[in-house]
Amino acid sequence: MEYYLVVSAIMMFAGIYGFIVRRSLLGILISIELILNSVDINFMVFNRYLYPDQMEGFFFTLFAIGVSAAETAIAIAICINVYRNLHSINVKNLDEMKN
Amino acid sequence: MEFTLYILILPLVSFLILGLVGYKMKPAVSGLLGSVLLGATTLLSYATAFFYFTAPRVDGAFAKLMPYNMKWLDFGGSLQFNLGILLDPISVMMLVVISTVSLMVHIYSMGYMRGEKGFQRYYAFLSLFTFSMLGLVLATNIFQMYLFWELVGVSSFLLIGFYYTKPEAVAASKKAFIVTRFADLGFLIGILLLSFYTGTFDFDKLCSCDPALFSGAIQASFLGYSVISVALALIFIGGAGKSAMFPLQIWLPDAMEGPTPVSALIHAATMVVAGVFLVARLFPVYNAFAPDVLHGIAYVGAFTSLFAAAIACVQTDIKRVLAFSTISQIGFMMVALGVSGMGTHEGTGYMAGMFHLFTHAMFKALLFLGAGAIIHAVHSNEMSNMGGLRKHLPVTHITFLIACLAISGIPPFSGFFSKDEILAASFSFSPLMGIAMSGIAGLTAFYMFRLYYKIFWGTPSEHKHTPHEAPALMTVPLIFLAVVTCVAGFIPFGEFVSSDGLIYEIHLDPTVAITSVLVACVAIGFATWMYKKGSNTMPDRLAITFSGLHTAASHRFYIDEVYLFITRKIIFDRISTPIAWFDRHIVDGFMNGISWSANRVAYLIRGFQSGNVQQYAYVFLIGTFLIVALALSQYINF
Numbered sequence: 081m082e083y084y085l086v087v088s089a090i091m092m093f094a095g096i097y098g099f100i101v102r103r104s105l106l107g108i109l110i111s112i113e114l115i116l117n118s119v120d121i122n123f124m125v126f127n128r129y130l131y132p133d134q135m136e137g138f139f140f141t142l143f144a145i146g147v148s149a150a151e152t153a154i155a156i157a158i159c160i161n162v163y164r165n166l167h168s169i170n171v172k173n174l175d176e177m178k179n
Numbered sequence: 180m181e182f183t184l185y186i187l188i189l190p191l192v193s194f195l196i197l198g199l200v201g202y203k204m205k206p207a208v209s210g211l212l213g214s215v216l217l218g219a220t221t222l223l224s225y226a227t228a229f230f231y232f233t234a235p236r237v238d239g240a241f242a243k244l245m246p247y248n249m250k251w252l253d254f255g256g257s258l259q260f261n262l263g264i265l266l267d268p269i270s271v272m273m274l275v276v277i278s279t280v281s282l283m284v285h286i287y288s289m290g291y292m293r294g295e296k297g298f299q300r301y302y303a304f305l306s307l308f309t310f311s312m313l314g315l316v317l318a319t320n321i322f323q324m325y326l327f328w329e330l331v332g333v334s335s336f337l338l339i340g341f342y343y344t345k346p347e348a349v350a351a352s353k354k355a356f357i358v359t360r361f362a363d364l365g366f367l368i369g370i371l372l373l374s375f376y377t378g379t380f381d382f383d384k385l386c387s388c389d390p391a392l393f394s395g396a397i398q399a400s401f402l403g404y405s406v407i408s409v410a411l412a413l414i415f416i417g418g419a420g421k422s423a424m425f426p427l428q429i430w431l432p433d434a435m436e437g438p439t440p441v442s443a444l445i446h447a448a449t450m451v452v453a454g455v456f457l458v459a460r461l462f463p464v465y466n467a468f469a470p471d472v473l474h475g476i477a478y479v480g481a482f483t484s485l486f487a488a489a490i491a492c493v494q495t496d497i498k499r500v501l502a503f504s505t506i507s508q509i510g511f512m513m514v515a516l517g518v519s520g521m522g523t524h525e526g527t528g529y530m531a532g533m534f535h536l537f538t539h540a541m542f543k544a545l546l547f548l549g550a551g552a553i554i555h556a557v558h559s560n561e562m563s564n565m566g567g568l569r570k571h572l573p574v575t576h577i578t579f580l581i582a583c584l585a586i587s588g589i590p591p592f593s594g595f596f597s598k599d600e601i602l603a604a605s606f607s608f609s610p611l612m613g614i615a616m617s618g619i620a621g622l623t624a625f626y627m628f629r630l631y632y633k634i635f636w637g638t639p640s641e642h643k644h645t646p647h648e649a650p651a652l653m654t655v656p657l658i659f660l661a662v663v664t665c666v667a668g669f670i671p672f673g674e675f676v677s678s679d680g681l682i683y684e685i686h687l688d689p690t691v692a693i694t695s696v697l698v699a700c701v702a703i704g705f706a707t708w709m710y711k712k713g714s715n716t717m718p719d720r721l722a723i724t725f726s727g728l729h730t731a732a733s734h735r736f737y738i739d740e741v742y743l744f745i746t747r748k749i750i751f752d753r754i755s756t757p758i759a760w761f762d763r764h765i766v767d768g769f770m771n772g773i774s775w776s777a778n779r780v781a782y783l784i785r786g787f788q789s790g791n792v793q794q795y796a797y798v799f800l801i802g803t804f805l806i807v808a809l810a811l812s813q814y815i816n817f
Contacts, residue, residue, distance in 0.1 A: 100797050108793075171793065 084125040091118035105159045105169040109152065116148045180246045183227055183264050186274065187317065189220045190310035194303050201299030207289075213302035214285040217309060221278040231271045232675055239681045243267045243383065248319055257378050263319035265382060268676040269459055269533060273316035276540045279663075280448040281309045283656035287548050288440045290652030291555060301341060301438070308334035312449050316456060320380035321370050324457070328366070328421070331453060332359050335445050339437040351433035358430040362420020369413030372396075376406055382460060388467040397468060408469040415458060415476055422454025423506045424513065425483040429739055431506055435498040439554060442498060443547030447505050448540035455512045455536055462529060462678065466521045477517025477608070481615055484510025486736065488622040492629065493722075493732045496560045497550050500630050501543070504586070507623060508539050514616060515601040518608035519678060526678030527607065530685075531600030534672045538593035541667055542585040545660035549579040552653055553634060556646035562630070567639030571646040574654045576635050578661040583631045585664045587624035587699045593667035595696070596685070603691045613691075621698040628706035636711050 091114050098111030120141045127137025163169050193216040201209050231241065248263030285305060292298055311330035318324035333356075340352030374380050376396035384392065396407040418424075423431040434446050445451070458465065458476060465473045484507045491503035512532045519528025552575045557564055569576045585592035588599065598620060606613030648654065673683030722729045731737065 096796075096800060100793050100800070102793075171791075 081125060081129045084121060088118045088121040088125070091115075091121070103170050103172060105155075105162065105171060108171070109155050109159070112155075113148060113152065116144065120144050180227065180230065180244055180266060182223060183246050183266065183317070186220050186223045186227065186278075187264070187310060187313055189216045189223075190306045190313065192216065194306035194310060197299055197303035197306060201303055204299060206293075206298035209299040209302050210285075210289040210292075213306055214282070214289065217278070217282050217285050217306070220309070220313075221282045224274040224278040227266065228271050228275050231266055240679065241268050241675075245319060245383070260322050260380065261320055262323055264317045265319040266317070269456065270316045272533065272537060272676055273456060274313065276537055277309065277312050277316065277449050280540055280544045281305070281312075281444055283544065283548070283660060284440045284444040287443075287551070287653050287656040288438075290650045291440055291551050292438060295438075297341070301338075304334055304337045304341070305441075305444070308338060308445060308450075312453075315453060318382075320382060321374070321385070321461075322380045324460075325363075325366065325370060328417070328453065329363065331450050332356060332363070332421075335359075335434070335450055338441040338445060339434045341438055341441065342436070345436065347433075348436040351430075351436040355430040355434045358427055359420045362427050363417050365413040365420075366417020369410045369415075369417065372406055372410035372413065376410075385461065386463045388463050393464075393468055405468075407464075408472055411461070411465055411469045411472045412475070414461065415454075415472065418454030418457040419479065420454070421457075422451050422509050422513070423483075424454065424479050424510070425486055426738060428483060428487065428506050429735075429742060432499050432502045432735070435496070435502050439498065439547060439551030442502070443544045443551065446502065447543040447547050451505060451509055452512065452536050452540065455509060455516065455532065458513070458516050459529065459533060462516065462519070463521065466519075466678075473517050473519075475517070477514050477612070480510040480513025480517055481612060481619075482510075483507070484514065484619050485615070485622075488619050488626065490732050490735050491626040492622065493729055495562050497553065497562055497565070497630065497634065498547075498560055500562075500626065501546055501550060504546075504623065504627065505543055507619065508535070508543065508586070511598065511601055511616070511619075512536055512539070514612070515604055518604050518612065521678050526683060527600060528604035529678035530673050530676060530683050531597060531604050533676045535594075535597035535601055537672070538585070538597045538664070538667050541660055542582040542592075542594060542664045545578060545582040545657060545664060546586070548653070548657055548660065549575050549582065552649040552657065553579075555649055555653070562633045565634045566637040567635070568646060569635040572635075572648050574648060574657060578657040579635070580631065581661045581664055583627045586627050587703060588620055588695055589699055589703075590692075590696065591665070591668060593664050595692075596668035596687075597672075599687060599692050599695055600685065602695050603688045606688075606691060617695055617698055620695055621702040624699040624702035625706050628703045629710050632706060632710035 095111045095114030095118065098114065099108055102108045102111060123137045123141045123144070127134065131137070159169055162174065166173060193213050197204075197209055197213060204212070231244070234242070236242075244266040246264050246266065248261055250259060251262040252260040285302075288301065288305070292301055295301065308331065311327045311334055314327035315324055315331055318327060336352050336356040339355050340348050342348045370380075373385075373396065376399065377385065377392045379385065379392070393407060396410065397405050399406040401409050416427075420427045431446060431451065435442055437446075465476075487503040487506035487510065491500050491507065494500045494503060512535050515528040515532030515535060517528070519526055519530075519532065552572065553565065553568065554560060556568070556572055556575075559565070581592060585594035588595045590596075602613060602616055602620065605616045671685065673685045677683035734740070
């Protein structure tokens with residue numbers, strides 16, 4: 081069980097690190113996916129080892145995957161539109177509304 | 180008498196139409212519209228006068244009518260303001276005067292102002308003025324009068340400054356407004372004092388002179404005088420401001436920068452007599468409770484009259500001469516009111532003052548309109564540019580001569596009858612006053628004929644083109660007013676207006692009449708000898724002999740300079756400058772300090788709101804770590 085949790089924790093912090101330092105929108109999106117997946121793994125692991133006769137964790141994970149798929153679709157659509165309009169997906173350039 | 184409301188509404192409608200959509204009209208249409216509406220007002224005024232004076236008398240006097248008196252502002256308790264219409268002999272008389280002169284000026288202006296820029300605006304302002312003046316005389320209470328009093332001041336300001344591109348006109352309008360406004364402060368305080376102690380604004384109640392109403396004001400004292408005297412004196416200061424009494428006369432000569440018909444309407448016939456009207460309106464109160472103030476008014480009037488007449492003798496600008504003559508004649512009216520008492524015999528002065536107001540309005544408007552026709556012909560205000568005009572301007576010449584004779588007090592013109600009554604009243608007050616006023620009347624005749632001869636006789640001066648008679652639009656009002664001037668003296672005025680409302684028989688005192696006519700004739704003869712031929716060097720020699728007096732008089736006895744000294748040197752330098760410094764450095768500095776510190780703080784915390792989500796996430800993460808570390812340290816301690 082600990083190995084699973086260590087993998088999950090590494091994924092989690094890799095995601096957070098990526099979210100903070102990445103400059104491209106796609107990179108940030110992938111980092112968010114990493115964080116979500118690490119949480120999914122945690123759900124699975126805790127369900128499997130602590131309450132093997134119950135199924136809530138599995139179903140929660142299934143739903144989370146579905147939701148994250150939808151969210152990714154929307155996020156990628158936004159990225160494409162941003163690229164079409166600004167010819168860049170670097171977050172540094174996305175400061176139109178500031179001025 | 181319900182139709183009297185339309186007397187007020189028609190000029191107001193005219194003002195609104197001309198003011199709002201006038202600029203879209205052709206000038207001629209707007210002039211015609213203003214004149215037609217004012218003609219209707221005039222007819223209504225005449226109808227009012229006819230019905231009012233033919234109505235049966237109550238106890239020998241004309242009834243005071245109040246066709247309208249509505250509650251306007253009710254502040255609860257005893258404080259409420261009404262608006263309404265009050266008809267009594269003097270207000271009806273003023274209605275006739277104002278609407279007649281205003282109509283004449285409206286018609287005359289169509290010729291005089293033809294082609295001026297802002298013609299529609301001019302007519303809009305004329306209508307506004309007429310409306311406010313009519314409202315002033317019809318006011319039922321002193322507060323309503325004050326409202327219209329200020330409106331009159333504003334429209335006078337607008338009309339004096341009509342040529343707003345001319346710096347002198349702008350300065351003159353500003354001066355007129357500030358001086359009269361300053362005097363109105365006295366008026367306002369007077370109103371407040373009077374109404375605080377009597378608890379009413381209504382003329383009806385005030386003029387009843389009910390002792391119970393005034394007991395508080397009589398008993399309370401202020402600086403050794405009873406409050407009622409102080410209040411009435413303050414109210415007179417307001418009247419003195421509008422009527423250009425010494426020492427508040429300085430605005431009137433400068434107000435001649437306005438168009439000439441405006442001078443005729445406002446600064447000769449109507450607005451400047453508002454002060455006289457005010458005193459006449461409150462005359463019973465003055466007479467009953469503050470005869471000393473009334474005598475003070477007489478002395479102020481007499482001094483102003485002499486002072487202005489002396490200045491008028493040396494002025495060279497035709498309109499300025501007329502302006503000083505107006506001040507002098509208003510002085511006469513004030514004297515008449517001041518020396519008057521209540522009753523059949525003692526009330527001569529009151530009747531005479533009102534009579535003189537009536538006749539003076541007619542012949543002074545005539546003089547100003549005549550001056551307008553002359554200015555129209557020679558394009559100059561200076562007398563030295565005139566001379567020998569009698570051949571070129573026959574109609575103006577005759578009408579001007581009639582007006583000069585009237586103001587000099589030569590029978591059978593109207594001025595003789597009214598001025599004679601004033602002199603009679605002055606003689607019965609004190610012989611000194613009578614002699615002084617007779618002397619001033621002689622001075623009046625002298626300077627008017629000096630003006631007359633300098634314009635119409637004397638050496639003809641060179642003109643670029645031959646002066647020509649004014650168009651019919653301008654001569655018809657002249658002729659009408661001249662006719663009125665000729666016949667107005669035979670109106671049995673005492674039957675209509677008198678101090679106690681009873682019929683007052685005007686009978687001429689032969690001694691007074693003969694003296695005054697003699698004095699006038701001598702003065703006219705003197706003026707004829709001096710000015711009829713331009714070659715007489717007597718005026719110049721006199722000017723040199725009395726050079727000190729002459730210079731002082733041509734500088735209007737340095738009153739303007741005294742005012743300038745007081746305002747510039749004392750008020751501006753000693754009071755205003757320190758206050759301005761305090762305002763600029765302390766008050767403004769404090770406010771600037773607040774805004775500066777807000778600015779600094781905002782600058783410092785600006786970095787927190789970058790809009791950069793990654794930075795937020797970073798801060799969030801650090802926060803989470805800190806919380807976790809805190810929780811862990813707690814856990815370990817356990």
